[in-house]
Amino acid sequence: MAGTEDDHLVERLLEGSQVYSGHFLDVRRDRVALPDGRTAQREYIRHPGAVMIVPLLDDGRLVMERQYRYPMGRVMLEFPAGKLDAGEDPLSCGQRELLEETGYSAAEWAYAGVLHNAIAYSDEGIHIYFARGLTRGAQQLDEGEFLELVTHTVDELDRLAAQGEMTDAKTLIGLLWLQRWQQGAWPLQWQPA
Structure with missing residues (x-):
């Protein structure tokens, strides 16, 4: 990034090390040069990325999941989502995850x-897709995956968010994007599956 207008903000890698490598998380600790010449440590997680789907039923309701999230110690309400496999196209991942987790396939x-949901400590990017023209099929959950499908209207989700009952960041961003699209502010380009 040398020579850009942001150069006065850029931290530069001096040395890096892997602290932990797990199933899909790669924890790093780097020593960086700060813009003022001092050094600092940065600990962060490398993540392969993910896809979240906002599935729209013909009657305006949305297909949602209720799933226990161990780090939170509770069941969370979320839009369907899943991790990208190595080299996987985000749309293919979205189609796969929607089918596996909900049993639905989409015509469009x-x-x-x-979205980047944790920029202070992770490089994870979550691609947001909308899906409509849904056809119901059988769920194909991964081994050890347990979730419950529910449907909600946009107004119900808005109320749950306002009451602090729906707190998942990706789902809140999906709801915001949906509302802005419905208002005509954030256009979407629909493509056949």
């Missing part, structure tokens, strides 16, 4: 964008 897909 629209890419909204990407």
